[in-house]
Amino acid sequence: MPSSDFLIIGGGVIGINIARRLKQLYPDTTVTVLEKEAHCGAHASGRNSGVLHAGFYYTPDSLKAKFTRIGNRRLTEYCEASGIPMNKCGKLVVAKNADELSGLDELFRRARVNEIQVQEVSAQEAKAIEPRVKTYERALYSPTTSTVDPKLVLKQMTKDAQGEGVHIHCGVRYQSRHSDGVQTDRDLYQARYVVNAAGLFADTIARDYGFSQEYKILPFKGLYLYSNEPPGSFRTNVYPVPDLKNPFLGVHVTVTAEKKAKIGPTAIPVLWREQYGGLANFDLGQFCDLSVRQLQLVIGADFDFKKLAVQEIRKYSRSHLVSLLSDLVEGVRPEHYQTWGVPGIRAQLVHTKTKKLEMDFVVQGDDRSLHVLNAISPGFTCSLPFADYVCEKIQTFTNIR
Numbered sequence: 001m002p003s004s005d006f007l008i009i010g011g012g013v014i015g016i017n018i019a020r021r022l023k024q025l026y027p028d029t030t031v032t033v034l035e036k037e038a039h040c041g042a043h044a045s046g047r048n049s050g051v052l053h054a055g056f057y058y059t060p061d062s063l064k065a066k067f068t069r070i071g072n073r074r075l076t077e078y079c080e081a082s083g084i085p086m087n088k089c090g091k092l093v094v095a096k097n098a099d100e101l102s103g104l105d106e107l108f109r110r111a112r113v114n115e116i117q118v119q120e121v122s123a124q125e126a127k128a129i130e131p132r133v134k135t136y137e138r139a140l141y142s143p144t145t146s147t148v149d150p151k152l153v154l155k156q157m158t159k160d161a162q163g164e165g166v167h168i169h170c171g172v173r174y175q176s177r178h179s180d181g182v183q184t185d186r187d188l189y190q191a192r193y194v195v196n197a198a199g200l201f202a203d204t205i206a207r208d209y210g211f212s213q214e215y216k217i218l219p220f221k222g223l224y225l226y227s228n229e230p231p232g233s234f235r236t237n238v239y240p241v242p243d244l245k246n247p248f249l250g251v252h253v254t255v256t257a258e259k260k261a262k263i264g265p266t267a268i269p270v271l272w273r274e275q276y277g278g279l280a281n282f283d284l285g286q287f288c289d290l291s292v293r294q295l296q297l298v299i300g301a302d303f304d305f306k307k308l309a310v311q312e313i314r315k316y317s318r319s320h321l322v323s324l325l326s327d328l329v330e331g332v333r334p335e336h337y338q339t340w341g342v343p344g345i346r347a348q349l350v351h352t353k354t355k356k357l358e359m360d361f362v363v364q365g366d367d368r369s370l371h372v373l374n375a376i377s378p379g380f381t382c383s384l385p386f387a388d389y390v391c392e393k394i395q396t397f398t399n400i401r
Contacts, residue, residue, distance in 0.1 A: 004032035004167070005400055007182060007191035009174050009205060011035030012045035013150075014375050015197035016157050017387035019166045022195075025391055029400060031166045032191075034184065036173040041154030043274075044199055045380065047344030049224070049254050049265065050150045052076060053378040054091070054142040056111035056118050057242065057249070063361045065114045067382035067389070072144055074384045079148055082156045087257045091145035091237040092126055094135035096327050103241035104140055111140075118142050130236045132329040145237060149257050150380060174198065177208040193398050194369040195390070200273040200347045206371035211364040215373055218293065218350045218357070219273050220312075222265035224254070224341040225321050231259035238328050246303060247348065247359055247376060251315070251324040262341060263325045266315040267308075269294055276343050293350070301355040349374035363390060367397045 006022050008015045011033050023031045037043070052075055055068030079086050095101055111118035119141045121129070126139040133139070162168060173185045181191035196205045200219060206212035227233065239252040248267045255261055271290050274281035297305035314320050318337055326332040349358040361382075362374035370393060375386065 001188055001190055002032070002169075003030070003181070003190035005029035005192045006031045006195065007189055007193070008033045008195045008197055009182065010197035010199055010202075011037075011040035011158070011168060011170065012043065012197065012199055013041065013154060013157065013380055013383040014045075014372055014386065015195070016040060016154070016161050017383045018195055018197060018372075018390050020157070020161045020164055021387045021391045022394070023161075023164050023166050025395065026400060027165075032189070033161070033166060033168045034172045034174065034182070034189070035168065035170045038170055040158045040168065040170065041151065044344055044347060046151045046154055047222075047342055048150050048377070048380050050147045050257060051237065051254060051378075051381070052086075052146045052148065053381045054111075054116050054118065054144045055114055055378075055381075056107055056116040056142065057244070058110065058114070058360075060110060060113040062359070063386075063389070064359075064378065064382065065110070067361075067385045068378050069114055069116055070385040071378070071382040075153075075381060076144075076146065078384070079153065084148055084152050084156060085257050086146050086148050087255060087259060088146040089236045089255050089259075090129070091142040091239060092121075092130055092133055092135070093140040093142070093239045093241060094126065094133060094328055095137070095139065095241055097136050100241040101137065103244070104138065106244065107140055107241070116142070117144055130234065130238060130329075132234065132331050133238055134328060134330055147237070147255060147257050174201075174205060192400055193394065195394070196369065196371040197375070199375075200345060202347065202371060202373050203349070206364065206373060209369045209371065211369075211371050212373055214352055215349050215358070215362065216293065216352055217273070218290070218297075218348050219270050219275070220346045220348055221268040221270050221275065222344045222346055223268070223315070224262040224264035225318060225337045226339045226341055227261040227263070227336050228338065229261060229336050234261045234329070240328060246308070247357060251321060253325065253329060263321060263337065264315075264341075265344075266312050266321075267346065268312045268315065269309050270345065274345065276345065297350075297355055303357070346376055347374075348376055361386065363393060365393060365397055370394055370397065
């Protein structure tokens with residue numbers, strides 16, 4: 001029967017970095033990561049945009065604001081030290097019309113309060129940064145936004161974790177809580193402390209431990225449409241002014257680490273947790289649960305869930321997605337956008353009583369377990385300082401030495 005002082009469920013970027021930090025804090029303990037897939041980062045962590053965000057979207061009192069600023073710097077330093085290629089191309093946030101200028105002003109205010117380097121630029125200055133950009137009067141430029149290949153980052157972090165003494169067991173699926181630890185499909189793992197970083201299944205696992213009583217995961221599918229234009233056709237990432245009342249940033253241009261462009265993402269509600277395509281991973285129980293929950297949001301949410309769902313489902317159409325892109329940049333030709341990327345699914349947490357989408361990170365725990373319930377975007381950027389934060393909480397809960 002395998003045993004471990006700390007047992008982490010989920011081998012994504014959050015789980016791996018929590019494991020690494022625990023091993024640093026408790027070098028004489030055993031730290032084990034359980035990952036149900038054949039390799040770490042098979043879901044959201046390896047399927048995200050690869051953008052290292054700067055941190056000026058988030059309210060100053062949020063964990064996201066704090067951790068994105070620190071995480072951008074630390075993850076940049078990590079990639080540089082590890083030899084992971086980066087595209088330090090920055091980001092422009094543009095306005096379509098006069099009504100969106102107030103949104104730019106609010107983002108710039110948040111940047112100042114959050115101590116994020118962001119520049120106000122004129123339309124002419126924005127053109128000098130990205131010749132194809134379209135903006136009304138002015139824009140914001142973030143020089144510290146960059147892109148990397150998230151798969152390369154996860155591969156290196158996994159290698160580092162193993163080199164630091166963390167045990168990583170892939171192909172091992174959580175089944176249930178046990179009085180001595182965790183029952184998996186392979187074996188019973190004894191554990192003194194359990195950390196749940198299971199992403200799309202974090203809420204269901206948390207309920208086995210008495211947590212997430214007022215929360216449930218509502219998954220959204222994110223798709224990017226890739227350009228067949230040559231590398232360098234866009235110089236920088238181009239984003240619209242977002243609706244700050246929801247956690248989605250709208251369709252934008254992302255310039256990858258290889259300097260290729262992609263547009264998206266979507267945020268399409270799905271009917272089971274790993275609905276990547278077709279009927280793969282179909283689960284009848286999840287289908288029924290999510291169908292009911294989405295209907296409840298249509299009827300009683302504090303935001304227009306029906307409108308959001310309709311808007312996002314329309315983005316399955318390549319022509320519609322390309323038409324949204326034409327609001328941001330010039331020279332858009334539909335024939336350049338034919339190939340969909342690998343989909344990712346966002347593990348968005350919803351408060352079941354208030355029916356609100358949770359905008360910030362959510363963590364719950366006690367002296368036996370801790371549960372990362374909401375670590376949505378920019379969770380990748382925030383992964384290093386967020387892992388520190390989680391481990392500080394664990395230190396207050398446990399007497400393991």
